[in-house]
Each structure stands twice: as C-alpha cells, then as structure tokens.
Amino acid sequence: MxxxxxxxxxxxxxxxxxxxxxxxxxxxxxxxxxxxxxxxxxxxxxxxxxxxxxxxxxxxxxxxxxxxxxxxxxxxxxxxxxxxxxxxxxxxxxxxxxxxxxxxxxxxxxxxxxxxxxxxRERHTNRFPFTERPVPAELLDRLTAAAADEGCRMVVPGEWHTDTLLDLVHEAERFESADPTVREEIAAWTHDGAAGREPATEGIPAYAFGPRQHDVTSPVRDFDTTHRAPDRPSERFEKNPRLVLLGTSKDTPGEWLRTGQALQRVLLQATLDGLSSSLMSQPLEWPELRAAARDPESALGYVHMIIRLGYGPQVRATPRxxxxxxxxxx
Missing domain, CATH: 3.40.109.10 (NADH Oxidase)
Known part of the structure; x- marks a missing residue:
C-alpha cells in the first residue's frame, strides 16, 4: 500500500x-x-x-x-x-x-x-481536589477488565494497602527534597508561566500544577516545591483517595510497553465513565520504595504505575x- x-x-x-x-x-x-x-x-x-x-x-x-x-x-x-x-x-x-x-x-x-x-483529547492529568464521592465498584470492574484486555493486571488496594501507598508517596517526597539532581530534572520540565519563558509544546505548565494541599491527604505530586508560582491557592483534597495499581508478572521493556497500552486504555475508559485521574509514579522511581508498593498477598509481580481516580473539575490540556x-x- x-x-x-x-x-x-x-x-x-x-x-x-x-x-x-x-x-x-x-x-x-x-x-x-x-x-x-x-x-x-x-x-x-x-x-x-x-x-x-x-x-x-x-x-x-x-x-x-x-x-x-x-x-x-x-x-x-x-x-x-x-x-x-x-x-x-x-x-x-x-x-x-x-x-x-x-x-x-x-x-x-x-x-x-x-x-x-x-x-x-478529553483525558487530562488532574492534580486538583476530587470530591469524596466513591468510585462505584462496577466502574472499577470495568477498568480492571480494560487492563486485562491489554495483558496487564489492575489491583484495587484495600484500606491498609492504600495507607501504605500514601506513606510511600510522602517518603518519596522526602527523598526527592533531599536530592538536588532530582529537583533540577523536575525544574527542567516545569514552567512557571512567566512571559516569554514558557515553551508552548512540552513540559508541565503552571496552570496544570493544581493548588497546594491545605492538608496533605492526597498523593498528588507538587511540581512547585520552589514556589515559582506564588499565586497558587491552597485547597483541601479528598481524605480518602481511590488508588489503583497497574502491573505485570515481569519487569521487562516488553511488559512496560504492554502496561503503557493498558494504562492508556484504563485512563480512556475512566474518562468515558466520567472519572478524573492523575498518575503517581513517585514511589516507583526509588528502588528501595518500589517493592513496598506491591501487596505481598497479591499475585501482582511488579507495580508499574499508581493511578488516582475520582470525580474532579474539568482541567486544561497540557501542550503537545x-x-x-x-x-x-x-
């Protein structure tokens, strides 16, 4: 052809x-x-x-x-x-x-x-507060099936495992704050929106940072730890965030590509179902924390992504x- x-x-x-x-x-x-x-x-x-x-x-x-x-x-x-x-x-x-x-x-x-x-074009990473409305079990089942369609497992953690994941996110934040090379890398891909300084095609612009957390209860990454966007408001986030895990039995490039396809299928299905989402990779970036993200009672071998799901406001697309x-x- x-x-x-x-x-x-x-x-x-x-x-x-x-x-x-x-x-x-x-x-x-x-x-x-x-x-x-x-x-x-x-x-x-x-x-x-x-x-x-x-x-x-x-x-x-x-x-x-x-x-x-x-x-x-x-x-x-x-x-x-x-x-x-x-x-x-x-x-x-x-x-x-x-x-x-x-x-x-x-x-x-x-x-x-x-x-x-x-x-x-409606699926956007949402770093704003979600409501306390629970995600219905039937929607979680549909997302689990979407992941399975791409050869990946989606696990919905219980209460104790969710608490563990939240603790790991906060531990990763402490690791990050102590590592200047990580902070420099993040700064290279975030933009404060100052006139003439924000690229139009890549990275995370200030409008996508979301507000600061008034009480740190949700595992939303703060991309403005150096306070380059001083006008960001502070808001309360959901107290009981709904997290899900995506993973496979192996940890190879082929499995990562399969998980990426599953990730997008899950995110698009969530968007069709009226859900907002954000991605949590912080604990998975540190080898000493990544293994702890897995529920030892689960058959999931390796966790490749943590997803936060819920009902949030409409947000703007990031540039492409x-x-x-x-x-x-x-």
Missing amino acids: SLTDLTRTLVESLVEDAVTAPSMHNAQPWRFVYRTAASTLELHGDPDRALPREDPDHRDLHLGCGAALFSLRVAAAHHGRHADVHLLPDVGDPWHLADVTLSGAAGEPDHALAAFRPVL RPVADVLEIA
Missing part, C-alpha cells in the same frame, strides 16, 4: 492522535517513522527526552510510548484501519520500540477501540509538540 493509498494526511492524523498520550513530566519521549514502501509506522523512544535521574532504566519512557501506541491503535480503528503491532522488533536497537503495520480493516471494524477516539517535530516519512 503506497502513501497514495495511506495518505500523508492520514498518517499525520494518526500520529496527532497518538501524541495525546500521557508521559512522565509531559516529556513526550517518542518519535515516529513512517516507512512508505512497507506501510509501517515505527515507534521509537527519544533518548534526548529521557529522565536519567528519575527514570534511569527508561521504564516510564516505555510506559509513555506504550500509551502513545494504544492511542495510535485507537486512531487507526477510528479510520477503519487495522494496526498490526510488533513490539521490540529490533534486538540491536533498544530505542526501536514497535512496528505498526497499517492496512485496510479486515472484517468488522474494531468498534471497542474506535469508541475511545472521542475522549483522546506538533506532528512535524515527531514524525518522519521515509
């Missing part, structure tokens, strides 16, 4: 949808190469957007790229295309994460995937790089 059949406009549209995915500090660590002769879209990690101090193994980079891969699959289904995904196709190139062969849909279109397309910056057509 030539680029005449799979037009440049369609390829660009698919990538534009793909990059709506979340990534650590909104670093957007992905590159796409469309191979015209093979009708194959390659997904590559971008080492220039890695976070060497907080993500030395590139686990979070793989999660973000996996989330973008799922969004690409959603976009393809929306356009009536079939996306055949081959993970880690080049053993000699660890940054070549996946090949996606695009073709006309065989048989019935994937309506389940296409149904997520309307909320690709233009397609021209992330797509090469060869």
Whole structure:
C-alpha cells in the first residue's frame, strides 16, 4: 500500500492522535517513522527526552510510548484501519520500540477501540481536589477488565494497602527534597508561566500544577516545591483517595510497553465513565520504595504505575509538540 493509498494526511492524523498520550513530566519521549514502501509506522523512544535521574532504566519512557501506541491503535480503528503491532522488533536497537503495520480493516471494524477516539483529547492529568464521592465498584470492574484486555493486571488496594501507598508517596517526597539532581530534572520540565519563558509544546505548565494541599491527604505530586508560582491557592483534597495499581508478572521493556497500552486504555475508559485521574509514579522511581508498593498477598509481580481516580473539575490540556517535530516519512 503506497502513501497514495495511506495518505500523508492520514498518517499525520494518526500520529496527532497518538501524541495525546500521557508521559512522565509531559516529556513526550517518542518519535515516529513512517516507512512508505512497507506501510509501517515505527515507534521509537527519544533518548534526548529521557529522565536519567528519575527514570534511569527508561521504564516510564516505555510506559509513555506504550500509551502513545494504544492511542495510535485507537486512531487507526477510528479510520477503519487495522494496526498490526510488533513490539521490540529490533534486538540491536533498544530505542526501536514497535512496528505498526497499517492496512485496510479486515472484517468488522474494531468498534471497542474506535469508541475511545472521542475522549483522546478529553483525558487530562488532574492534580486538583476530587470530591469524596466513591468510585462505584462496577466502574472499577470495568477498568480492571480494560487492563486485562491489554495483558496487564489492575489491583484495587484495600484500606491498609492504600495507607501504605500514601506513606510511600510522602517518603518519596522526602527523598526527592533531599536530592538536588532530582529537583533540577523536575525544574527542567516545569514552567512557571512567566512571559516569554514558557515553551508552548512540552513540559508541565503552571496552570496544570493544581493548588497546594491545605492538608496533605492526597498523593498528588507538587511540581512547585520552589514556589515559582506564588499565586497558587491552597485547597483541601479528598481524605480518602481511590488508588489503583497497574502491573505485570515481569519487569521487562516488553511488559512496560504492554502496561503503557493498558494504562492508556484504563485512563480512556475512566474518562468515558466520567472519572478524573492523575498518575503517581513517585514511589516507583526509588528502588528501595518500589517493592513496598506491591501487596505481598497479591499475585501482582511488579507495580508499574499508581493511578488516582475520582470525580474532579474539568482541567486544561497540557501542550503537545506538533506532528512535524515527531514524525518522519521515509
């Protein structure tokens, strides 16, 4: 199938949808190469957007790229295309994460995937207070099934495990405050909104920081520990945050990519169900804390992401790089 059949406009549209995915500090660590002769879209990690101090193994980079891969699959289904995904196709190139062969849909279109397309741009990380309204069990069951559809397990922790996770988040905050290299890395990807200093395409802008916590009860990362945004208000957050864990039995790049796809499927399903979400990776960035995030009574081997779910206000999208910056057509 030539680029005449799979037009440049369609390829660009698919990538534009793909990059709506979340990534650590909104670093957007992905590159796409469309191979015209093979009708194959390659997904590559971008080492220039890695976070060497907080993500030395590139686990979070793989999660973000996996989330973008799922969004690409959603976009393809929306356009009536079939996306055949081959993970880690080049053993000699660890940054070549996946090949996606695009073709006309065989048989019935994937309506389940296409149904997520309307909320690709409605899903935003929400660092604002959620209400105390509990998340219904049937919605949690639906999210658990969404994770399973991508070969990943979602665990809903009980009360004691939730308390442990909250303690781990606060312990990670103490580790972070004592490590100047971590603080410098975070500062490089956050922007205070001062005139002429805020990039329009990457990182976390001040409007997405959310308010300061009046009483620290929710595991929401404060990206303004140096108080570069002095006008932020202080608000009370939910006392009983609903957390869920995503993980797999192994801790490999392939499993990270699968978890990234599951993560995006869960987040999009949550958005369809009217839920807000934010991602909690702080304890998972420290090897001495990550193992403790797992419930020892659970069959979940490795925790790759902690998600906070609930009912929150509408929030603005964080910026994205233009397609021209992330797509090469060869």
